[in-house]
Amino acid sequence: MTKHIVTTDDDPAIRKVLQIMLKKEGYQVTQCKDGHELSTVLKQDSASVDLVLLDIKMPGLSGFEMLDIMQRNYPRIPIVMLTAFNDLDTGMKAIRSGAADYLAKPVRRESLVSCVERVISKSQMQQEAVAEKSNYLTRHVELETKLKAALLSLKNTTRATLEAFSETIEQKDAYTKGHCSRVRTISVAIGNALKLSHDNIQILEGGSLLHDIGKIGIAEEILNKTSSLTKEEYEIIKMHPVAGERIITHIELFQPYRPIIRSHHERIDGRGYPDGLKGDEIPLDVRIVSLADAFDAMTSSRAYRAALPTEIAVEEIKLCSGTQFDPELVNVFLDKEIFLL
Structure with a gap:
């Protein structure tokens, strides 16, 4: 199934470059120019989103504000922050705040592809682990119920x-x-x-x-x-x-x-x-x-x-x-x- 990535950056040139590189790798890409557009996309269909690339410095809602919103409302979706080349400390701060990773701009194709593959793979493993634990608990409750019913007699x-x-x-x-x-x-x-x-x-x-x-x-x-x-x-x-x-x-x-x-x-x-x-x-x-x-x-x-x-x-x-x-x-x-x- 094609993975869906949402790129969010106020610079149209950067959005375009990211879209071209990601589409060449087979990803579905949605572009957003700011946090407001990203919020709209997530409200409409967050279930289809596998990863968000999020610029830290944007007009309106900042990347950090959107990171906080997504952590609270869409914790399943991993976030990779985009930061200026000379602003790596901010990128590290983003990771401490809950981002899965960060990329320094200008983004190199190899770095982008490697990061996206790694983050999506890790996210899938975590979701599968959560599902497995949920299934275990469901099976356990069912077995416990059956066992208690049998023991009543x-x-x-x-x-x-x-x-x-x-x-x-x-x-x-x-x-x-x-x-x-x-x-x-x-x-x-x-x-x-x-x-x-x-x-x-x-x-x-x-x-x-x-x-x-x-x-x-x-x-x-x-x-x-x-x-x-x-x-x-x-x-x-x-x-x-x-x-x-x-x-x-x-x-x-x-x-x-x-x-x-x-x-x-x-x-x-x-x-x-x-x-x-x-x-x-x-x-x-x-x-x-x-x-x-x-x-x-x-x-x-x-x-x-x-x-x-x-x-x-x-x-x-x-x-x-x-x-x-x-x-x-x-x-x-x-x-x-x-x-x-």
Whole structure:
């Protein structure tokens, strides 16, 4: 689809030159002589505009005033400011004020084409990321609604029900088949080694099976991606603990598992997410599941890597003792050879 660029400059010669250069590159070009004409174009059809080239110094509304108006009313549209050759400080000020970039006049064809391609490409990526996040939230709301409706008919939650939820999670990601069950096995073994009460062991079991429930709203193409995640995709992945807690908020019998679901990616040193908890701020059952989750993740094949040998995973657990993991739990994990389960 042809990209639409609006050039705004009070000098007709500059507008003409910009139009010629851009049309040669296949762009649709609309010329405006001042901020008033630009405002009219945007009011009539802002949805079709992909980029605005905006002169800083114009009669009437200045480039900075138009930049402010567009930031408030048309934040989707990227803006490249045009500034005099000896006025680069003003161009930098424009970027700090929200412009995507600036070009010094007289504008060279190579610089113009390169800048326009770069800014439009970046704008498209940002809009796609916003759309992807919106779609994720929509899917999540739909799944949450369906899940709540199904749970209205449940009077009792049994281990079979927990395992069914676990299976639902793992159906989203073939590479983590059995992950929740293995995390439960390791977590319960650590809990038994610590001689925790029966009730605490039950919480470890349920929390382990449900810890990744927030992933049911994440697109499978992200979960099963074979290459590195983009920053935006990683941010979506990091939403799953909070999403999981939201899903079980109104399920009374699941409330003992909330800390595990929300906080299983916290770290002893406070560098985890979503809350940056550290040390004893992280409940014991959460610290146990975090260790079990990490070990099984390392020793399981994923879409983007093969499983690590147990020996290497154990060394990684040792290396992260006291930073990512509770050192006392690491000692139990190693001394009792729970890693051999």
